[in-house]
Amino acid sequence: MKQQVIYVIGGGASGMMAAIGARRNGAEVTILERNSRIGKKILATGNGRCNYSNLGATKKDYNHPEFVDVVFDGFGPAQTLRFFESLGIVPRVEDLGKVYPMSEQASSILDVLLYELEYLGVSIVTEALVQRVIKKNNQFTIFLADGRVFDADKVILSTGGKAMPKSGSDGRGYAIAESLGHHTTHVFPALVKLTLESPYLKHLDGVKYPGTVDLIHQGEILQSEFGDILFTKYGISGPTILQLSRKANAFLTENKKVSVVIHLVETLQREDIKMRFEMANEKPVDFSLIGLINKRFISALLKEAGIEKHNTLVKDLKQNELNQLIRLLFDWEFQVTGFLGFDEAQVTAGGIEVSEIDPTTMESRIQSGLFFTGELIDIDGLCGGYNLQWAWSSGYLAGLGASGRLRHD
Ligand SMILES: Cc1cc2nc3c(=O)[nH]c(=O)nc-3n(C[C@H](O)[C@H](O)[C@H](O)COP(=O)(O)OP(=O)(O)OC[C@H]3O[C@@H](n4cnc5c(N)ncnc54)[C@H](O)[C@@H]3O)c2cc1C
Incomplete structure (x- = not known):
């Protein structure tokens, strides 16, 4: 032959x-x-x-x-x-x-x-x-x-x-x-960083922590990943996000909206957090969060919860402000606006x-x-x-x- x-x-x-x-x-x-x-x-x-x-x-x-x-x-x-x-x-x-x-x-x-x-x-x-x-x-x-x-x-x-x-x-x-x-x-592009719509990104740029992140479409969890999550000035990155990006981008390219939800205190129960706030009744609310979450999250979280004065004492918070704060600690949702290009993609x-x-x-x-x-x-x-x-x-x-x-x- x-x-x-x-x-x-x-x-x-x-x-x-x-x-x-x-x-x-x-x-x-x-x-x-x-x-x-x-x-x-x-x-x-x-x-x-x-x-x-x-x-x-x-x-x-x-x-x-x-x-x-x-x-x-x-x-x-x-x-x-x-x-x-x-x-x-x-x-x-x-x-x-x-x-x-x-x-x-x-x-x-x-x-x-x-x-x-x-x-x-x-x-x-x-x-x-x-x-x-x-x-x-x-x-x-x-x-x-x-x-x-x-x-x-x-x-x-x-x-x-x-x-x-x-x-x-x-x-x-x-x-x-x-x-x-x-x-x-x-x-x-897949295995790539995602861009988010959020006024807090500049402030959160560089914050990294291990946790679960969920990819959501119309209230349904499409994919969950655990590992390092990294905020950047344009959005979110880290191994968890790269894994989610394939599915996120497939939805986005079909003009379907997706968001990511992070869970800052996922290892705790709601009762634990409520008790923490009760114990910190006399403390300013921003200080009451020290030791619980990365300090850089605090002002963004309070703003998102609608709490304008960050030194408000916990006991002076309105019930709906406290409820909103607790909700965000467990589930904080960010709208995904897009993804970086092929220059940044791994695949x-x-x-x-x-x-x-x-x-x-x-x-x-x-x-x-x-x-x-x-x-x-x-x-x-x-x-x-x-x-x-x-x-x-x-x-x-x-x-x-x-x-x-x-x-x-
Ligand atoms: C930063 C980065 C990190 C990665 N890390 C990992 C990892 O750790 N593990 C993993 O599993 N995957 C990883 N990947 C993905 C993996 O590298 C690719 O999926 C894999 O290399 C694809 O191999 P390929 O041969 O198909 O293409 P490529 O490796 O892209 O090779 C294509 C080749 O064809 C040549 N070429 C293109 N057009 C022409 C042309 N017209 N004429 C002549 N030559 C041409 C190119 O110059 C290139 O050399 C990573 C990717 C990137 C970008």
Whole structure:
């Protein structure tokens, strides 16, 4: 059988993985990467530590579970951990199953991938911005912006989504796929900070505390997350908010209103708080809250409760003011006005329609010989190693698929 000539467009996490899978299976493989080096985004992942997988990752953690299920069946989290261990990465498992390299350095992940690509003899062409791909007589021709042209038997499109465009993934891959007959769903930033409507943001900027935050639509809780919550001058952030942002943004992009509710004293009972105020009857109300909540919340909370004079003695508060204050301590709602852009997002929601891709091989159902990987596809997962896991799984499977093998052993 003639050796397959495979071009991988995009040298990110999924593209490198695809190249390794295809080359190990005997194909001649070249990566075309627009940047001067490959794997740039990997260095930024996990705050420089690269949360490269999650022990608990299953289909349920993604927006198209059934599609992911088939892909994980071909090359799942367990194979991924073994793959990286075989390259020298010792996994270190942290809270909620997050997996990092024991070296605590994202560069370790990139280094072992680069070594493997070199060892296998994968060609890497950098400064290679692909502009157009055409297919004629079962052969692909790839056109670069600088005029260079390459011919391929198979093409693996691994150009990523639109998140962190300065790393090279600016959404160009969608146009290439569309020109070959594919469709892109609506794309929007996910795992991103939210903006809020509140007069207190300037004052609350920088306040961080651990707690539960609920995402609400029409009085119904859509999602709850526990962890660090961080107020910023434009809104709210922290791991909890990143997790909620996918759902929040999906509602917002459909012009549906959503809000977040925080619970400043969630570990206490209403009776405890009422008793606290009774005991502090003679104290100014602002002082009565010291030791209960972060001091920076106090003036904002009192204003929100309609208490103008913050040094009013607790015993002089009107009943409705006290009730309102207690209510806000337990449930303080903020209207979400939007989300920050792709520059700030960790992942792209939306992408190439999954119905147009065969999940056993990642091959296009529209153009035979064309394969897709990673964030370019309409698949995204939670924060915590799930998106890189998707990149590795879809990448390796596409590499095998393009080189003519059905699954990993
Ligand atoms: C700050 C940050 C932190 C993150 N941390 C984590 C984490 O800890 N754990 C986790 O699971 N996920 C994390 N993610 C998400 C994860 O990094 C991505 O989901 C994953 O890298 C996507 O891989 P990919 O191969 O699909 O795309 P990318 O990694 O974006 O790679 C695409 C590549 O294609 C190249 N390219 C694009 N267009 C062209 C073209 N036309 N011609 C040639 N080359 C092109 C780009 O330059 C780029 O190198 C993080 C993301 C960000 C932004």
